[in-house]
Amino acid sequence: MSELINNSAAELSGKLAAGEVTAVELTQAHLDRIAAVDGSINAFLHVNTDEALAVAAEVDAARSKGEELHPLAGVPIAVKDLIVTKGQPTTAGSRMLDGWLSPYDATVVRKIRAAKMPMLGKTNLDEFAMGSSTEHSAFGPTRNPWNLDRIPGGSGGGSAAAVAAFEAPLALGTDTGGSIRQPGAMTGTVGVKPTYGGVSRYGAIAMASSLDQIGPVTRTVLDSALLHELIGGHDPADSTSLTDPVGPLVEAAKMGNVSGLRIGVIKELNGEGYQDGVREKFQESLELLRGAGAEIVEVSCPNFDHALGAYYLIMPSEASSNLAKYDGVRFGNRVLPEGQTTIERVMGATREAGFGDEVKRRIILGTYALSAGYYDAYYGSAQKVRTLIQRDFDAAFSKVDVLISPTAPTTAFKLGEKLEDPLAMYLNDVATIPANLAGVPGLSLPGGLAEEDGLPVGIQLLAPVREDARLYRVGAVLETMLEEKWGGPLLAQAPELAEGRLQTEGAK
Template identity: 65%
Template sequence: MASGEASAAQVAQAHLDRIAAVDGEVGAFLHVDPETVLAQARAIDERRAAGEELGPLAGVPIAHKDVFTTTDMPTTAGSKILEGWRPPYDATVTARLRAAGLVILGKTNMDEFAMGSSTENSAYRTTRNPWDLSRIPGGSSGGSSAAVAAFEAPLATGTDTGGSIRQPAAVTGIVGMKPTYGGSSRYGLIAFASSLDTPGPFARNVLDAALLQEAFSGHDPMDSTSVDQPVPAVVEAARRADVAGMTVGVVKEFSGDGYQPGVAARFAETVALLESLGAKVVEVSCPNFTYALPAYYLIAPSECSSNLARFDAMRFGLRVGDDGARSAEEVMALTRAEGFGPEVKRRIMLGTYALSSGYYDAYYGKAQQVRTLITRDFDAAFEQVDVLISPTTPTTAFPIGERADDPMAMYLADLCTIPSNLAGNAAISVPCGLSDDGLPVGLQIMAPALADDRVYRAAAAVEGALEDRWGGPLLAQAPDLAGGAK
């Protein structure tokens, strides 16, 4: 586009055509308005023609997770309780995408209020994995990951509360980054768990993810948890792509039984690859990581119980039974019963119980103490190593419906990703090959808080070496859904 080879309007139209061709099968989007998309693109073309200096992503289409508020599109968080709601303001991430000149294609499907690991909890539709349409695309940001993997968008936004960017990226064969907590603004992000939620990028390569993170990150006075520090030099690090001299720690607790053989094999090969690239690889024990999953499933539901109290049928969204004869309490109860799905109700009940009188210290308070121990494990590990690595998720994408009735099995998909959310440090998933079932495997790379650049440097090195080995990107091996050029 910058060279004049193609216009932003042409690029946008090509992606709208792709969405029309394959999204009926994939189900990545909840809302697409072609007129608005093309108007955005034409505005970029006019600015470029006028000689205005534009950013590196100006005119690039992007899919936007339906958890960020948007004034020109509905924002539902995948829930019936917000069906058709048009917010009066843009999220900070949305505003920064617009300011950078990105063309927002539409809003992507997600697990309701970001609660899930498969995007089966959406109130609207089931999203499918472009590698195998009978499989899940991960969650909660499964619509975004599927859109990027299906070539419906080159970039997408997601949010990561317990792995909701990294796990979908891993199972769809793309790059997904959880920035340092507070490095990207939560203002206008519909809250699930406020001490954990982190906006981040999806892309088909590491450099694109870095460019997108740089575009929407940085201090925001509208977010009280926003870090008032410069954005790490992530783009420069992604271009450096070098692990020579780095010390890489393999997390001892994320190995052994419970990992699909193909996942374990690709991880072992990647460890050997890092050594061949000049990294020193050592094993590191983080003993309290084994308690991360139970601690998370007390902290996150407790915060969700508090955050979702605002959906009371009085201020916005769905209202059921308001016939003038019922009290406000009855209308609220009817609305929440009809508007929330089973997983959201389950987590609200778990969280309310954990916060209740007589149980607060035993459950929520104890979980926060475990969180401190996990943070200390990270601190001790990063005194020895530059980055930590593990498989992103224990298995490849599982069949749709396989875990829908087994919440515990579903929660285990986030086994390796949750510790970084509890500690708030940076972590990425980058493709590292295909398992024996022909489905993508992800490598997770973790670094200290505000060392996002270190993550990108290592991820780009792995990506470059593996693409040299494969003869191109992993996604080139994916089936073509439309029977033509991707």
């Protein structure tokens, strides 16, 4: 297996610019890796071999002519299959859209095409992004490269697993309640949810429009900054898009110090219900930041205790509205019922066959919450709690520069362990959901391996709205200190991953 796949995107960019490797060689190395291991992982739903190699060849030809190229030109990328791509299938992990080809590109896809980044393919996800484990995909679960008996997180487990397994150096994900950051924690990768509106959502199939956000999935903080700067910025096609400039994210990631920064430990996100190994690695990160000159203070965000309940009213309500169009008449694969064919019967047969159990559960919950007589009691009350959570963030950021917490309360659990208990599954998002409700940016980076099971732990950083650069400044410093302690990146602590092999015990 080529050693090229072990390099970060920034390193690969440098090798391409120096002529040490061609874009075709680099793309083929990742395609070979996908062919070798993805049968065990199931990170990809579609592999885009011909187009990826054609784009790589264009990059090599342009570079040979001395043309000016984007720094990421020729660096391969994977795209979550919730983001539409012209000429490639977009399924949203659902039978409802099986085989659908989008007639247009999402704005973020248009930007990576313009930068001439070869798209390796589309990655697996929980159906319509509804899940925390990527077990709710209609096309089978994705497995965690660290241990194939474990989940990779969700809903974007395919993107995180692809990056962790060295199938792709970069990937795009979407984050509605933690679907980039939580898989990052489970797989030892870096996941970023930008400020709401900082990256265009145009072309991302909507689940909950006031919560959804596209962001980068990478192996280093610097790589996330590079990709974030590319995909960010104002988009007239997205009515929620901010007009602010993306910001000096790469510059922030290279600052190299946190001296004088005040970092707040969220009292409500570091206590009961958190695995011992998670708390231990979190405390180690705090000590490293304190040693680097940051001031660590505890802050209280009391309404975070209600965030999970508010989220699981707001999100299903918006999802039930967004998914109403999939009826077999306007959108979605049509299923004809036996006997008399009426519009109502076609809709019923289509939704019964096209949607999985988790999607049906959330549609029913959301429709109920929005129904006459219950709107104010449920959805309206949840929006009031959302306002209180935003005020908690405002109060906290008046005292500190960034907030810090574990990304998830536990490491990756076993496949099937929580499928029969939806509430237990939902609790896995307790630390990530507040950021989506408030629209603030969040970053998860590897914090080490839990002693109990040897699986990755994630550390989450949160910053005020429009202050994404602070995440990269603090995240890059903490990443450097942790890697110095470990003697290299966290993924190098799993030799079977670093050497291009997988632990196959439990694989089917």
